Amino acid sequence: MMKSLSLQFKLNLIITLLLLGLLLTWAISVIKNAREDVLAEVDSTTNLVMHLLDAQIAHYMTDFGWLSRSEEGKVSVFRLEELTNIRHLKVDFFDVNGRLRESNRSTRVEHAGEEPPIWFVRLLDISSVLNEPKRKNIILNGRLIGELVITPDPSFELREIWDDTSGLLSIVGLFGLSVLLFVYWTVRATFKPVKQIIHGLNQIEHGDYQTRLPGFEQVELSEISDKFNKMASTLEQSIRNNHRLTQQIIHLQEEERKKLARDLHDEIGQYLTAVHIDASAMVAAKKLTVARESAKAIAQITRQMMFTIQDLLARLRPRVLDELGLSLALAELIHHWHDRNRNILVVNNISNHLAQPEESVAVTVYRILQECLTNISKHAAAERVTIEVSDKAGGLYLLVEDDGRGFDPTVPSRGYGLAGMQERVEGLMGTMNISSAPGQGTRIEVHFQNTGKFQDTAP
Numbered sequence: 001m002m003k004s005l006s007l008q009f010k011l012n013l014i015i016t017l018l019l020l021g022l023l024l025t026w027a028i029s030v031i032k033n034a035r036e037d038v039l040a041e042v043d044s045t046t047n048l049v050m051h052l053l054d055a056q057i058a059h060y061m062t063d064f065g066w067l068s069r070s071e072e073g074k075v076s077v078f079r080l081e082e083l084t085n086i087r088h089l090k091v092d093f094f095d096v097n098g099r100l101r102e103s104n105r106s107t108r109v110e111h112a113g114e115e116p117p118i119w120f121v122r123l124l125d126i127s128s129v130l131n132e133p134k135r136k137n138i139i140l141n142g143r144l145i146g147e148l149v150i151t152p153d154p155s156f157e158l159r160e161i162w163d164d165t166s167g168l169l170s171i172v173g174l175f176g177l178s179v180l181l182f183v184y185w186t187v188r189a190t191f192k193p194v195k196q197i198i199h200g201l202n203q204i205e206h207g208d209y210q211t212r213l214p215g216f217e218q219v220e221l222s223e224i225s226d227k228f229n230k231m232a233s234t235l236e237q238s239i240r241n242n243h244r245l246t247q248q249i250i251h252l253q254e255e256e257r258k259k260l261a262r263d264l265h266d267e268i269g270q271y272l273t274a275v276h277i278d279a280s281a282m283v284a285a286k287k288l289t290v291a292r293e294s295a296k297a298i299a300q301i302t303r304q305m306m307f308t309i310q311d312l313l314a315r316l317r318p319r320v321l322d323e324l325g326l327s328l329a330l331a332e333l334i335h336h337w338h339d340r341n342r343n344i345l346v347v348n349n350i351s352n353h354l355a356q357p358e359e360s361v362a363v364t365v366y367r368i369l370q371e372c373l374t375n376i377s378k379h380a381a382a383e384r385v386t387i388e389v390s391d392k393a394g395g396l397y398l399l400v401e402d403d404g405r406g407f408d409p410t411v412p413s414r415g416y417g418l419a420g421m422q423e424r425v426e427g428l429m430g431t432m433n434i435s436s437a438p439g440q441g442t443r444i445e446v447h448f449q450n451t452g453k454f455q456d457t458a459p
Contacts, residue, residue, distance in 0.1 A: 015183050019176045026172065034161045035124045042152045045089050046134060049150060053091075053136070090151040096144055116162035124158070193221050200228060209236035245423050263312060271305045318366050326362045327354050330369060330389055337373045344376070349388040357396050361448050364424050365389070365398055368446060371417050372400040380404025380442065395449040403441040409434050 093102040133151040137144060193216045203211035209232055213225040278294040278301070285291040313319060320329040330350055338346050356362070369387070376382055382404030390397050418434065425432040425446055436442040 011187050012180075012184055016180060019179060023172060023176060027169075030165055030168070031123050034165070038124065038154045038158065038161070042089070042154055046150055046152065049089055049091060050134070050136070053148060090153045092149045092151070093138075093146055094149065095146045101146065116158050120162055120165075121158060124161075190218065193218070193225075197221075197224065197228065200232075204232060204235070209239055241419065242423075245419055248420070260312065263308070267308045268305060271301050271308070274301050318363070321359075321362055321366060325354075326356060326365065327352055327389070329366060333366065333370060334373070334387060337377070341377050344382055345384045347384070347386040349386070349390070351390040353391075354389065354396070355391055357448065361396065361428055361430075364428060364430075365396065365446070365448075368398065368421050368425070368444075369400065371421055372444060375417060376402050376404065380406075382441070392447070395447055398446040399444070401441065401443045406436045406438050406440045406442050408438060409436055 089104070091104045092100055095101050133149055136148040136150070138146050138148060196213060200211050200213050211232060212229050216222045216225050275298050278297045282291045282294040282298075285294065310319075318329060318333075320332055324332065327350055331348070334346060334348055334350075338344070357365070369389075373385075376385060380402050382402035384403045386399070386401045388397070388399040422432050422434075425448075428448060430446060430448040432447075433445045434442070435444075
């Protein structure tokens with residue numbers, strides 16, 4: 001259930017429970033201290049009164065004249081009416097007949113303060129004190145004259161404690177409410193930018209890649225805003241590049257189809273026309289020598305057609321990959337390229353024990369090297385080219401480096417070459433790094449992870 005709650009609600013709930021816990025702890029501490037104070041106050045007052053009464057009894061033991069006077073009701077025995085200021089005790093003197101003769105509560109005592117509620121008295125749990133009055137028999141000269149009954153009366157102390165506690169409770173309640181309101185406002189203000197972030201993410205989800213977040217005052221949210229804006233910019237640029245690459249791919253496909261159609265029409269069409277003419281001549285020939293010449297012409301034309309078709313198929317797919325494997329296919333590609341570029345020194349470091357990768361990876365590596373060599377011969381004006389192909393870190397690694405003119409990789413290129421290579425590598429979950437600068441040559445590294453299927457050994 002807590003998972004479905006918002007973080008803002010969770011924080012407010014946690015802080016509220018924390019304040020309630022602190023308030024409850026404080027209340028328990030106050031009640032405990034108040035109970036101890038009441039008990040200590042009642043006990044100390046009881047002991048004090050008992051000492052005073054004992055002193056007075058000792059005094060009367062030397063003078064027995066007061067006894068007859070007290071029996072006649074002319075004099076008070078203990079003068080308890082003078083102890084009305086002792087608030088925590090009720091002291092009563094009963095004669096032998098059980099009649100109340102004296103009491104410190106004989107007159108009405110005004111109780112200052114508000115009566116504490118019953119639940120507060122119950123929480124203090126002082127009922128055991130209220131129910132245990134102390135009794136003392138008064139015996140003088142071997143004669144029982146009465147009984148003193150001292151009953152605890154903590155009502156004054158309870159009122160004072162309740163007045164103090166209720167006042168503190170009001171202050172603490174107002175303070176807690178103020179803290180809760182402040183926390184609620186602070187948390188709400190802090191999480192307000194989250195709605196803007198969610199709105200921005202929704203805009204990105206619906207394809208609005210130009211959405212940007214404003215700068216926030218909070219350091220953490222400000223970092224999120226910066227990262228979001230960079231992500232949106234990168235995503236927007238990637239989408240634009242993908243659209244541009246898609247258009248270029250479609251254009252190249254159409255160009256390749258036009259070229260294939262032109263080659264088929266110009267080359268194969270002419271060969272078929274010539275075959276048709278020679279075949280017709282053979283049919284119409286009346287001499288064997290004429291038919292033989294036409295047959296020779298047809299044989300020569302079909303050989304040329306085979307070479308032309310092989311060139312077309314090689315453009316569509318490098319057949320040497322299937323026949324020789326990746327290592328020898330790349331070596332053959334480099335050999336034919338070097339024959340056409342004798343002025344360039346080629347350092348060839350192709351491993352003879354490459355793990356044969358998946359077909360799509362092998363074709364991609366072959367096309368990337370083909371594209372790199374074509375760019376070097378057309379644009380680089382290089383004197384030295386280093387080529388390395390090996391198994392590195394559990395995957396296929398390709399390096400092509402030259403000492404030519406170089407270029408600025410940050411400047412967008414109009415051609416499909418490098419961008420298309422990058423797109424093909426990333427599409428196969430590989431990585432491609434291009435390092436170059438004007439006048440400092442070019443270094444291209446391609447790495448595919450865990451592409452090997454079996455070992456390709458050299459012949």
